[in-house]
């Protein structure tokens with residue numbers, strides 16, 4: 086709803102009221118229509134201010150209403166009504182003006198913003214475009230290039246940047262509503278005719294064709310297969326080339342197509358899933374809303390390789406004092422330089438001073454005695470980590486949380502080396518750790534709810550989406566990656582090429598196919614893990630393609646034996662022009678090697694099509710996701726989907742693997758897995774898991790109902 090009052094004698098003040106972000110629900114839209122009517126018909130009122138309750142202007146259309154038929158006044162005529170008002174209307178922008186919220190402000194005749202307010206049109210992240218006139222008004226106000234940038238990236242700008250762009254008329258550091266009321270008084274006598282953005286001509290640009298071609302190329306590159314960014318460019322093109330009314334018609338058509346697309350549904354699901362994972366629970370019954378996190382003022386990061394450096398930067402940027410530790414003096418010096426320049430670059434981007442005084446460096450563990458939390462980021466070597474946890478346990482003050490940035494090792498084993506296993510959790514960051522938004526928080530069987538709450542909260546402070554998961558090999562993300570990678574290798578053995586597999590996966594929407602991704606992250610990483618797992622030893626009398634009783638592909642190991650570790654050595658699944666080169670080129674040597682391998686093992690290459698690549702790679706991964714749910718390692722499908730979209734470049738417009746399974750149809754996923762498992766009975770990851778069968782038997786319920794079919798966590802409290 087919206088509240089109305091008259092202030093300073095002649096200003097009608099409309100306050101949007103719908104906590105927490107004053108989204109434009111049916112009631113709010115009705116409230117705006119009614120209160121605007123009141124203000125315009127009150128003869129004492131000379132000008133109007135629209136603001137939001139509780140320091141937030143408006144977070145946009147109410148996304149929750151998108152899944153049901155529209156009720157209440159529609160937004161487009163509402164904003165048109167504001168714009169055509171005969172009295173000047175001023176938007177007082179505090180907190181946020183996003184999506185429909187900014188579109189409402191664009192319909193106002195003046196915009197006054199707080200310097201720290203965030204403004205933007207983020208609809209593209211919801212699979213939509215700014216469909217309440219935003220795609221038509223914004224380019225008219227700030228020009229086509231700036232509008233293309235804001236609308237296709239969905240990025241937020243501060244009030245200060247908005248002023249530079251010409252998006253707002255004035256910025257203040259004081260009380261925005263007071264300033265807006267003063268402003269409204271000053272323009273009360275000026276008819277707003279010349280202030281209606283829809284009547285502005287779109288600023289001319291010397292080469293519109295080149296501009297739009299470039300924009301289209303960029304959006305296609307950034308989000309392969311996503312409809313919304315393309316539609317955003319098309320809508321802005323309409324603004325630049327058509328009269329306003331026709332542009333609005335084009336915006337409406339494009340919006341209608343997007344609105345009913347599966348992609349918009351997937352991205353809106355992802356929006357709510359990101360928020361749902363914050364409401365974590367543990368099998369013990371402990372929950373996010375009943376557990377208080379511990380305070381973390383000072384933290385120590387041990388091991389300053391790529392991960393440790395990124396984690397240190399993320400902590401400092403979150404305001405935590407950091408002791409960064411590395412035993413090798415040369416590496417310590419290199420890390421210090423790298424961290425300082427990362428902090429300086431980050432501070433420059435955010436327009437603040439780098440917090441270099443928040444971090445100090447140490448080559449020994451002594452400072453651990455005085456910190457609230459330690460994050461260990463040394464090599465993925467269990468013996469090394471265990472030793473470290475023993476030492477930390479003896480050295481740290483009581484109550485210090487001990488966290489491991491392991492990407493898949495057993496958190497319980499680490500905890501058992503300490504005096505207080507309840508203080509131990511996994512904090513699995515993703516590289517680069519100061520950039521990637523995902524954090525897997527891994528609770529072991531003895532982790533206390535407070536330790537989990539502390540890691541979750543710290544992740545949030547670092548600007549990450551933290552997902553609490555149970556302890557198992559690879560946790561959620563890497564556990565699901567294993568069958569996906571395996572299928573890709575098997576497909577090579579059976580007749581295809583890395584280029585074809587990558588092409589199929591990239592067309593699906595992954596930024597990189599599995600082989601290009603492996604080359605980038607280094608083939609030797611997995612090789613070392615397989616070595617440690619004893620998988621490199623072929624038992625006498627057994628085929629090299631069978632290990633531990635199951636089908637195994639030695640292809641990756643064979644490449645590593647040749648020193649082909651991927652990009653860093655200039656050779657891997659592809660060839661590169663030099664070690665460290667980035668452009669992957671097909672490698673005739675690799676094709677010959679595959680042929681030789683098949684001959685050696687009596688394999689006859691057969692034609693593998695697009696569908697088989699996609700189904701075997703993705704359905705095997707999804708099947709593992711169902712197993713993870715069945716095992717209670719993830720609390721719900723949203724947790725898995727958030728992990729995959731934010732940590733493994735799963736295309737957001739496909740929601741995440743579990744959401745995608747629902748989109749494909751659980752029955753179909755089950756049938757195809759059964760088919761492939763029949764063809765390859767020696768690949769256990771293709772055997773459909775029981776939960777998938779159970780869901781199909783129960784009529785394939787939608788993803789938000791799956792939790793009803795999972796084992797209820799048992800309370801041990």
Ligand SMILES: CCC[C@H](O)CC(=O)SCCNC(=O)CCNC(=O)[C@H](O)C(C)(C)COP(=O)([O-])OP(=O)([O-])OC[C@H]1O[C@@H](n2cnc3c(N)ncnc32)[C@H](O)[C@@H]1OP(=O)([O-])[O-]
Nearest residue numbers: 106108144145146147148149183184185207215216217360
């Ligand atoms: C014709 C229409 C055309 C138009 O162009 C379409 C649009 O406007 S599309 C819209 C374009 N707008 C956007 O895309 C903006 C989307 N919103 C955001 O980006 C962030 O929420 C915001 C920056 C506003 C606040 O961040 P923060 O402070 O970290 O807080 P938080 O994120 O944790 O959210 C708190 C709670 O509010 C909830 N909620 C939030 N927004 C909406 C909404 N619009 N609706 C409903 N609910 C919304 C959110 O789910 C959460 O609920 P819960 O039950 O507590 O989990």
